[in-house]
Amino acid sequence: MKQSLSLAYRSLKTAVESSRWLQMALLGVTWAVCQVVVDRTGLPLPGGVLGLFVLIAALLGGWISPSWIKRGANSLIDHLALFFIPAMVAFVSHPEFFGWLGVKFIVAVLVGTLSVMVGTALVVDLAFRFVRGMNQTLPVSSVKPLGRLPVSNPQLLAVYVKQSRSAMRGASFRARGLSLESGLE
Template sequence: MSTIPKPAPVIGARTIELAARRGLRQSRLMQIALISATWWTATGVVHLLALPVPAGIVGMAFALLLLATRRISLFALRRGAEWFVGEMMLFFVPAVVSVLDHPELIGRLGAELLLIVVLSTLAVMTVTALTVELFYHWRTRHVRP
């Protein structure tokens, strides 16, 4: 008596779509990737069509279109958008304000300051590494087990 193997279950497109939507709602990283992909797409469209509109506006229009056609829900973007807003305040705004207050930072003075910061950072790292290395060798020679 032989048994006939059961065929593997067929996974439909709807099942895959529902799983992707569920994963998108639960993953902040996927939401950040979707928002970034929307922005990159908008940037490409603006450059390709030579539109006189900022890519951010086109990206918001894409996002609105996705929301209006229910291809994506608001909850699928919420956590990623909250992360972007939180990080924008930390990194983007202070840097822009300081550059606006000191436009000379964009020119030669800014390049010189950047060079000084990079060289001094390398010097501190080198001296620290040498000090740790010397102390390690001194300790292995002078400390008895």
């Protein structure tokens, strides 16, 4: 009896670890259960976020092994863009976007994204220098600073762009094997 149970457990484990569809189903069940809990208790959280916390707790507590969800989770994250297409296509039923309002939103995206990126990067960089002053060790980027573009000299600029491109390509080979690497949304 005990032997057959352990055999059943082991074959289940092998099945889950080898199938990304089973793993996605497992993540789906986690989400569905959490969504029901949120609906019943009126917790002010989306079901997905509760599921995220539950799953982190389960992983950190060692209740489940990362290999049980790894393939499924990476596939879902990899194809995230696909799941937004219906929401993005919805704009065709809003005729007001074709016109002045659309231009306004293009401006909003350009200005907003630039200010968030530049602002966040500068603030974090300043904070890092401040923290390092307090005798902490933090990793410094492996990519050396590129400095200013030699805009005034076109020949030099061409050499510069070529060099930085090949540097980027080299970096992209090194970055393979990371879980969060391809077209999230």
